[in-house]
Amino acid sequence: MTRLYLSPPHVNGRESELAQEAIASNWVAPLGPMVNAFEEEFAQAVAARHAVALSSGSAGLHLALIHLGVGPGDEVVTSSFTFAATAFAIRYVGATPVFIDSSADTWNMNPSLLCDWLDRRGRVGRLPKAVIPVHLYGQCADLDPIVTACERWGVSIVEDAAEALGSSYRGRAPGTFGRCGVWSFNGNKIITTSGGGMLTTEDDSFAAHVRKLAAQAREPAAHYEHAEIGFNYRLSNISAAIGRAQLETLEQRVAARRAHFEAYHAALGGLPGIAFAKEMPYGRHTRWLTCCTIDPAQARADREDVRVALEKVDIESRPLWKPMHLQPVFRGCESVGGAVSGRLFDQGLCLPSGSAMSAQDRARVIATFRSCFCQE
Numbered sequence: 001m002t003r004l005y006l007s008p009p010h011v012n013g014r015e016s017e018l019a020q021e022a023i024a025s026n027w028v029a030p031l032g033p034m035v036n037a038f039e040e041e042f043a044q045a046v047a048a049r050h051a052v053a054l055s056s057g058s059a060g061l062h063l064a065l066i067h068l069g070v071g072p073g074d075e076v077v078t079s080s081f082t083f084a085a086t087a088f089a090i091r092y093v094g095a096t097p098v099f100i101d102s103s104a105d106t107w108n109m110n111p112s113l114l115c116d117w118l119d120r121r122g123r124v125g126r127l128p129k130a131v132i133p134v135h136l137y138g139q140c141a142d143l144d145p146i147v148t149a150c151e152r153w154g155v156s157i158v159e160d161a162a163e164a165l166g167s168s169y170r171g172r173a174p175g176t177f178g179r180c181g182v183w184s185f186n187g188n189k190i191i192t193t194s195g196g197g198m199l200t201t202e203d204d205s206f207a208a209h210v211r212k213l214a215a216q217a218r219e220p221a222a223h224y225e226h227a228e229i230g231f232n233y234r235l236s237n238i239s240a241a242i243g244r245a246q247l248e249t250l251e252q253r254v255a256a257r258r259a260h261f262e263a264y265h266a267a268l269g270g271l272p273g274i275a276f277a278k279e280m281p282y283g284r285h286t287r288w289l290t291c292c293t294i295d296p297a298q299a300r301a302d303r304e305d306v307r308v309a310l311e312k313v314d315i316e317s318r319p320l321w322k323p324m325h326l327q328p329v330f331r332g333c334e335s336v337g338g339a340v341s342g343r344l345f346d347q348g349l350c351l352p353s354g355s356a357m358s359a360q361d362r363a364r365v366i367a368t369f370r371s372c373f374c375q376e
């Protein structure tokens, strides 16, 4: 039997056709007509005014912080419960991260912890330069109270929507509530370009500046003129061709991942001590990954028992993200709360959720998971 991966790339067939078209046109280059078309189609998919294709989501977060003028001595607030790339970008510009714990229901940034912290800092005139809420595992953070708190103090929001393509918040795509949204097309995300990202924004000058910074910051001149530091962060035309093909099937991908969740929930939700991430009433959870927690006080097994049992039959599963306030590299950074994300890390497991996974493979995961609970 072949190894079952957590969230492998899902090729639907049109990728090679469009990539071949790109090669035949001789646009084997960064930028080109496929990049332009991918940007237009992506902007339309999330109802954003501008979309700028980049080499990664990490590049998008980096350039967003540069555009907002974040630098050494500044603080940037983000969710402790996230993938490290969010917090790394804050260090790329020399700023200091502040980590906010999760809400127990959404698993995302706790808005009341953020609001209290901003009020305290606002009163003493020590506000952060930006807040980066993260929309984890396919579900939006509770944006309304986050936006209200940031507006009160005039703090910019950069939305890390890398895991949330296809999700919604009160009928709108994430990434359109803050100054910009950042997306990822890494191989494990809901769509892939084999590696890539996108920055979306409503702001003309934000988009133009990010576009310029990503292409080595060339000033408009026939010769190479540079007034600021640039980066080689644009997406290749071949990658964009793959992205266009992937984007065409986004809705089917969301449906497939949600169906995996429904099946896991139906088969495992009744086991003692097992809980699944909730879908909040404010929007659509894509179930990019189906995630559950295993409370060893009630269950007959703990997270590691289940993970190791799955690994023994060549099924990949992963603990939930280890919170940033517990990462050695961020030791000493301010952390606001931390018990909720700490518990999610101790007890949480992501199950195979790829949109091309068969019902038979899913049944294998379920049977192995259940076997951990049926032993004497």
Ligand SMILES: *Cc1c(COP(=O)(O)O)cnc(C)c1O
Pocket: 055, 056, 057, 058, 059, 082, 083, 085, 086, 134, 160, 162, 163, 183, 184, 185, 186, 196, 197
């Ligand atoms: C994947 C991911 C990123 C980084 O995106 P890359 O394209 O891999 O650089 C950032 N934030 C979160 C939450 C992610 O899951």
